[in-house]
Amino acid sequence: MSAASVGSRGRRTAGAQLADFAGKVKRIHEATTRRYEKLDEAFEQIIGAGCEVLEMPIGLIGQVSNDVFTIVAARPSQDPARPGLNYPLAETLSSEAFRAATTVACTDVASRPEFHDRPSHRDRGRRAFLATPIWVEGQLYGTLTFTSTERRSKPFDQQEIDLIEMLARSLGDKISANVIERRLVAAKLEAEAARDAKEMFLANMGHELRTPLNAIIGFSEIIKDQVLGADLDRYRTYAADINECGRHLLTLINDILDMSKIHLGKYDLQRAPFDLKRLVGECLQVMTTRAEASFIDLSEEVPEGLPPVDADRRAIRQVLLNLLSNGIKFSEPGDRVRIVASRSGDRLRIGVQDTGNGIAAADLARIGHPFEQADSGLSRRHEGAGLGLALCRGLIELHGSRMRIESQVGNGTSVAFDLPLAGGNHAR
Ligand SMILES: Nc1ncnc2c1ncn2[C@@H]1O[C@H](COP(=O)(O)OP(=O)(O)OP(=O)(O)O)[C@@H](O)[C@H]1O
Ligand SMILES: [Mg+2]
Numbered sequence: 001m002s003a004a005s006v007g008s009r010g011r012r013t014a015g016a017q018l019a020d021f022a023g024k025v026k027r028i029h030e031a032t033t034r035r036y037e038k039l040d041e042a043f044e045q046i047i048g049a050g051c052e053v054l055e056m057p058i059g060l061i062g063q064v065s066n067d068v069f070t071i072v073a074a075r076p077s078q079d080p081a082r083p084g085l086n087y088p089l090a091e092t093l094s095s096e097a098f099r100a101a102t103t104v105a106c107t108d109v110a111s112r113p114e115f116h117d118r119p120s121h122r123d124r125g126r127r128a129f130l131a132t133p134i135w136v137e138g139q140l141y142g143t144l145t146f147t148s149t150e151r152r153s154k155p156f157d158q159q160e161i162d163l164i165e166m167l168a169r170s171l172g173d174k175i176s177a178n179v180i181e182r183r184l185v186a187a188k189l190e191a192e193a194a195r196d197a198k199e200m201f202l203a204n205m206g207h208e209l210r211t212p213l214n215a216i217i218g219f220s221e222i223i224k225d226q227v228l229g230a231d232l233d234r235y236r237t238y239a240a241d242i243n244e245c246g247r248h249l250l251t252l253i254n255d256i257l258d259m260s261k262i263h264l265g266k267y268d269l270q271r272a273p274f275d276l277k278r279l280v281g282e283c284l285q286v287m288t289t290r291a292e293a294s295f296i297d298l299s300e301e302v303p304e305g306l307p308p309v310d311a312d313r314r315a316i317r318q319v320l321l322n323l324l325s326n327g328i329k330f331s332e333p334g335d336r337v338r339i340v341a342s343r344s345g346d347r348l349r350i351g352v353q354d355t356g357n358g359i360a361a362a363d364l365a366r367i368g369h370p371f372e373q374a375d376s377g378l379s380r381r382h383e384g385a386g387l388g389l390a391l392c393r394g395l396i397e398l399h400g401s402r403m404r405i406e407s408q409v410g411n412g413t414s415v416a417f418d419l420p421l422a423g424g425n426h427a428r
Contacts (some may be wrong), residue, residue: 001214009035017041018052020083021159024052024053024159024160024161024163024267025114027049027052027054028049028053028163028166028167030049031045031046031048031049031170032046032049032166032167033168033172035195036174037043039174039178041060041176042145042171042174043072043073043171044073044075046061046144046167046170046171046174047059047060047061047073047074047075047130047144049073049144049167050144050146050164050167051075053160053163053164053167054130054146054156054160054164056128056130056146056147056148056152057076057148057149057370058074058075058076058079058081058126058146058147058149059074059144059145059146059147060073060074060075060081060141060144060147061142061143061144061171061192062092062094062143062145062261063136063142064098064140064141064142064143065090067088067089068086068087068088068089069086069087069089069092069094069095069098069142069143070084070086070142071083071084071085071086071090071143071250077230077388080124081120081124086165086297087119088347091118091119091120092118092120092145093106093115093118093120093121093126093131093145093147094131094142094143094145096131096229097131097132097133097143097145098131098133098140098142098143098274099110101140102132102133103130103131103132103133103134103161103164103165104130104132105129105130105131105152105161105334106128106129106130106153107128107151107152107155107156108127108128108151108152109126109127109128109129109151110120110127110151120147124149124166125149126147126148126149126247127149127150127151128147128148128150128151128152128166129145129147129148130145130146130156130161131143131144131145131146132144132145132161132164132165132168133168134168134171134175135169135172136170136172136175136176136179138177139408141172141175144167144171145166146164165198165243165272165278165423176318177202177368179375201330203387204385204386205256205385207269207427208259208383208384208385209249209252210250211383212245212248212249213245214245215241215245216242216245216246218237219241219242220242222235222238222313223235223238223239223241229234249377251270252387254360255385255387255388255391256327256385256387258391258392258394258395259387259391262391262394263394264303264393267394267395267398269311269312269315269398269399270313270314271310271311271312272310272311272312272313273308273309273310274308274309274311274313275306275308275421276302276306276308276316276341276348276350276419277300277303277304277306277341279313279316279317279320280300280302280305280320280339280341282317283299283317283320283321283324283339284298284299284324284339284364286321287321287325287328289326290325290328290339291328294328294331294333295333295334295361296327296328296331296333296334296336297334297336297337297339298324298328298337298338299337299338300338300339300340301338301339301340301341302339302340302341303341303342303343306341306348307346307421307422307423308421308422309419309420309421309422310329310400310419310420310421310422310423311399311419311420312395312399315318315395315398315399316395316419318395319391319392319396319417320339320352321416322388322389322391322392323352323388323392324337324352325388325416326340326354326389326413326415327352327353327354327356327413328352328354329383329384330356330357330413331354331355331356331412332356333355333358335354335355335412336352336355337352337353337354337355337356338352338354339351339352339353340352340353344418345419346421347419347420347421348418348419348420348421349416349417349418350416350417350418351414351415351416352415352416352417353412353414353415354412355411355412356412357408357410357412358407358408358409358410358411358412359405359409359413360409364405364407367389367405368389368390368392368393368405369390377384389403389405389415392415396417399417399419399420400420401418401419402417403415403416403417403419404416404417408423
């Protein structure tokens, strides 16, 4: 063979290699610079480009969290490594690449005993692999991994590794952009929900404030202008109505202030031991007139001789009054509302139960958040700002407990929570 012909063959080989490399760069460039509507599409194209560049048939993206490797995308679709499957990180061929945060490649797993017992080699016959880390927002996310069931006849060269690492960087950027976009969407939805809640609050509150204020203005004008002449008894009735409206407004405003204090973490609980049965008696007394006016039977089943509970008496009074008020308000004549309590170890379980209208399952989830009412239309049947249960929930949670609501339409509602007994280690 003449020197001239060797030279031209060499040039042709170098030229073919260069053309091959240029083709691979073009493929990577295409896959990384395209605009994708969906992240899944980007995954598919990026894995596809990597498989072509490395000439390996299997590619996957794995996310690692708490030492668990979860496949988020994979090809080919008939491969056993499917999206959603997860494995202990240590059992995967990507483990070293993730742990060392660097590209790890092996042309023949059969010649590397440390990989022999990995299930993807042992059970699924993987022979060659290349795994490179993926970074998302400065944190290790997982790996971009390519494998084949054939050993690889030529070593992975630095250019191939550079291209795959470029692919993994672009993949990380795309995942980051998606995370940021999802965060923005969530923040937008949250802001919209807050705006809706605020608007609902203003509409409800306008109604709740206007009704007693109009009554106060109307009745006081009658008194001021002595419209009824010298009928002192009528004036006295109106003065009593004004007084009641004023108290109602004060309660409403106190509820709003308490709610906002709870939200700001500024509600200071004044915990001290007190007798629950006595408090329950007081609350029933406050609500008697209202219950009688609605023909509701009000009662309590709190055992005698319970140890005192360790809680904020004013807050628990507010909780019980709100729950009783709901029980009475959302019941029909002849229904029953009762407060029950029973001891459970170091705690006292307290429940307010009614046999009233109940709450539909679909409404149960949102109820207990400020301004949420099952019937929130302006034409609703009952007065109320929708703060009572949210306040109860907030106050109960401040005590380290949880408010549990069970309800069935037509069968009534039960709201329960528990409180610690003072001392905490009384005999059972
Ligand atoms: N015992 C109950 N039976 C049936 N529905 C109830 C009961 N308790 C609460 N609800 C439903 O939950 C909603 C929220 O209750 P919440 O006490 O927070 O508000 P409200 O009673 O409407 O107003 P507020 O308590 O501020 O005067 C009520 O509007 C009602 O739809
Ligand atoms: Mg209420």
